[in-house]
Amino acid sequence: MATHHDLIIIGTGSGNSLLTPELDGLDIAIVEEGTFGGTCLNVGCIPTKMLVLPADRVLESREAERLGVHISREVEVDWPAIRDRIFTDRIDQIAAGGERYRRSQDFVTVYAATARFVGERRLALSTGEEITADRVVVAAGSRADLLDVDGLDRVDPARGVHTSDTVMRMDELPQRMAIIGGGFVACEFAHVFSSLGVEVTQVQRSGRLLRAEDEAISRRYTELARGRHDLRLETVVSSATRSDTGTWTLALKGLDGDTDVEVDAVLVAVGRTPNGSRLGVEAAGIELDDRGVVVVDEQQRTTADGVWALGDVANTWQLKHVANHEARVVAHNLAVDTGRHRDPDATPMDADHRFVPHAVFGHPQIAAFGPTRAELDEAGTPYVSYTQSFGDTAYGWALEDTTGILSVYADPTTGLLLSAHCMGPQASTLIQPLIQAASFGQSAREVARGQYWIHPALAEVVENALLGLDLPGE
Ligand SMILES: Cc1cc2nc3c(=O)[nH]c(=O)nc-3n(C[C@H](O)[C@H](O)[C@H](O)COP(=O)(O)OP(=O)(O)OC[C@H]3O[C@@H](n4cnc5c(N)ncnc54)[C@H](O)[C@@H]3O)c2cc1C
Numbered sequence: 001m002a003t004h005h006d007l008i009i010i011g012t013g014s015g016n017s018l019l020t021p022e023l024d025g026l027d028i029a030i031v032e033e034g035t036f037g038g039t040c041l042n043v044g045c046i047p048t049k050m051l052v053l054p055a056d057r058v059l060e061s062r063e064a065e066r067l068g069v070h071i072s073r074e075v076e077v078d079w080p081a082i083r084d085r086i087f088t089d090r091i092d093q094i095a096a097g098g099e100r101y102r103r104s105q106d107f108v109t110v111y112a113a114t115a116r117f118v119g120e121r122r123l124a125l126s127t128g129e130e131i132t133a134d135r136v137v138v139a140a141g142s143r144a145d146l147l148d149v150d151g152l153d154r155v156d157p158a159r160g161v162h163t164s165d166t167v168m169r170m171d172e173l174p175q176r177m178a179i180i181g182g183g184f185v186a187c188e189f190a191h192v193f194s195s196l197g198v199e200v201t202q203v204q205r206s207g208r209l210l211r212a213e214d215e216a217i218s219r220r221y222t223e224l225a226r227g228r229h230d231l232r233l234e235t236v237v238s239s240a241t242r243s244d245t246g247t248w249t250l251a252l253k254g255l256d257g258d259t260d261v262e263v264d265a266v267l268v269a270v271g272r273t274p275n276g277s278r279l280g281v282e283a284a285g286i287e288l289d290d291r292g293v294v295v296v297d298e299q300q301r302t303t304a305d306g307v308w309a310l311g312d313v314a315n316t317w318q319l320k321h322v323a324n325h326e327a328r329v330v331a332h333n334l335a336v337d338t339g340r341h342r343d344p345d346a347t348p349m350d351a352d353h354r355f356v357p358h359a360v361f362g363h364p365q366i367a368a369f370g371p372t373r374a375e376l377d378e379a380g381t382p383y384v385s386y387t388q389s390f391g392d393t394a395y396g397w398a399l400e401d402t403t404g405i406l407s408v409y410a411d412p413t414t415g416l417l418l419s420a421h422c423m424g425p426q427a428s429t430l431i432q433p434l435i436q437a438a439s440f441g442q443s444a445r446e447v448a449r450g451q452y453w454i455h456p457a458l459a460e461v462v463e464n465a466l467l468g469l470d471l472p473g474e
C-alpha cells in the first residue's frame with residue numbers, strides 16, 4: 001500500500017524553500033537521499049566561498065608588498081582550522097538544524113531515502129516504501145561527473161580521488177594536487193589550493209580556462225592562472241596509476257606531447273550531470289531533453305500533469321540563484337494551483353530567465369550576464385561596446401590594479417544593456433547595478449547620469465564603462 005500525500009518534494013536543496021506559509025497544513029512529503037540542505041549549503045556555493053576568503057587573504061598578504069607593506073613572518077595556513085570553521089562551526093549545524101525543523105512540523109514527513117518514479121506521481125523509495133501524491137516537485141539537482149579513466153572513475157577520498165563533494169573535508173592538505181577541468185569548479189579550487197600552499201597542476205581539455213566567458217576575460221584569466229600554478233591546456237588524462245606509497249602518476253596527452261605528472265591527490269571537476277535520468281522520470285511521463293535536463297515550460301511545469309521541476313535538474317545554468325528564482329515561481333504556482341494563494345485572483349507566474357548572471361570566485365573574480373562579444377557577432381545582434389580598465393579609475397590606482405576590466409554591450413539605438421562582462425576585485429558585487437539596469441529596462445545613459453556615483457569608489461568603473469559607450473545624444 002502506498003502512502004498518499006498532497007505534495008511530494010524530491011530534494012532538500014532549493015526544494016526545501018518551497019514550503020511557504022501558504023502551503024502550511026497541506027500533507028507534504030520531502031524526500032532526501034543525502035545531507036539535508038543540498039549542494040549549495042553542504043558542498044557548493046557556501047563552503048567554497050568560505051574557502052576562497054582565506055585563500056584571498058594569503059594572496060593579499062603577498063600583494064601588500066606592492067603597497068609598501070612588508071610582512072616579515074611567513075604566512076602560515078592552518079587547514080584544520082579553516083576547514084572546521086566552515087563545516088563543524090557553521091555548515092553542519094545549519095544542515096542539522098534545517099532537518100530538525102522540518103521534522104518538527106506535523107504536516108511534513110521527511111523521508112531519508114532515494115526516490116525513483118514507478119508511475120504517475122508514484123515513487124518507490126530505497127526504504128521499500130511507496131508514496132504517491134496529487135502534486136510532485138522534482139528538485140533533485142545534479143551530480144559531479146568523473147573521468148572515464150581507471151582509478152579516476154569513482155570518488156575515493158581515502159586514496160586521494162576527489163570531486164567537489166569530498167575535497168573540502170580532506171584531513172590534511174596534500175603537497176601536490178592535480179585538478180582536472182577548466183570550468184567554475186576547477187578554477188575556484190585551483191585558486192584556493194594553490195593559495196593555501198598546494199602545488200597545483202591544472203589539466204584542461206580545451207585551449208583556455210573558463211571558455212564560456214567573453215574571450216578577452218577568458219584569455220586574461222588563463223594567463224594569470226598560468227603565472228600562479230602549473231597549467232596544462234589542450235591536455236587530457238589518459239591513465240592514472242597509484243604507487244604503494246599513495247602517489248598518483250597521471251599520464252597526460254596534450255600540447256606538450258605525452259607527459260607524466262606525480263601528485264598526492266586528484267580533484268576531478270569536469271562538469272555536472274542533472275539527476276533526472278537517475279529518477280526514472282520516464283515512468284512518470286516526465287520528458288528529458290537530449291542533455292538529460294527535465295523539460296519544463298515557463299511556469300516550471302514538466303510534461304506530466306501535476307509535476308513541476310526546478311534547479312539543476314531542470315536547467316543548464318546550474319546556479320543557485322536560478323534554482324532559488326525557480327523555487328519562488330513553483331511555490332507561487334503551487335499556491336495558486338491548490339487554491340491557497342493569499343490573493344484569490346492570483347494567476348500562475350512565469351520564470352524570468354532574461355538576464356541570468358554568474359560569478360566565478362577566483363582571483364581575480366569574474367562576473368557576467370548576457371551574451372559574449374562572440375555570441376553577439378554570431379547572432380548578428382547590433383551593439384556598441386566599451387571596455388573600462390579598473391586601473392584607469394581612482395580606486396583602481398589605490399588597488400594598483402593592472403588586470404581588471406569591465407566590458408559593457410548595449411543596443412546602439414535604445415542604449416539598453418545587452419550584457420556585461422567583468423574581471424577584477426569585487427566583480428561579483430560591481431556587476432549588480434548593471435543587472436538591475438538590464439532587468440528594469442534602464443538605458444546606459446539613464447543609469448550613468450541619473451544618479452550619484454560615490455567618489456572615489458570602485459563603482460566608478462561601472463559609471464565610466466557606461467559613459468564610454470558611443471550612443472546617440474551623448
Ligand atoms: C563546488 C560548487 C560550487 C558552487 N558555487 C556556486 C556559486 O558560487 N554560486 C552559484 O550560484 N552556484 C554555485 N554552485 C551551483 C549550486 O550549488 C547549484 O546550482 C544549486 O545548489 C542547485 O540547487 P538544486 O536545489 O537544484 O539542487 P541541490 O541543492 O543539489 O538539491 C538536490 C537534492 O536532491 C537530492 N536528491 C537527488 N536525487 C535524489 C533522489 N533520487 N531521491 C532523493 N533525493 C535526491 C540530493 O541529495 C540533493 O540534496 C556550485 C556548485 C558546486 C558543486
Ligand SMILES: NC(=O)c1ccc[n+]([C@@H]2O[C@H](COP(=O)([O-])OP(=O)(O)OC[C@H]3O[C@@H](n4cnc5c(N)ncnc54)[C@H](O)[C@@H]3O)[C@@H](O)[C@H]2O)c1
Pocket residue numbers: 147180181182183184185186188203204205206210211235236237269270271272317318319358359360361
Ligand atoms: N561560482 C559559481 O557560480 C559556481 C561555482 C562552481 C560551480 N558552479 C556550477 O557548477 C557547474 C559545474 O561546474 P564545473 O566547473 O564542474 O563544470 P563546467 O562545465 O563549468 O566545466 C567543466 C570543465 O572541464 C573541462 N573538461 C571536461 N572534460 C575534461 C577532461 N576529460 N579533461 C580535462 N578537462 C575536461 C571542460 O573543458 C570545462 O572547462 C557549473 O555549470 C556552474 O554553474 C557555479
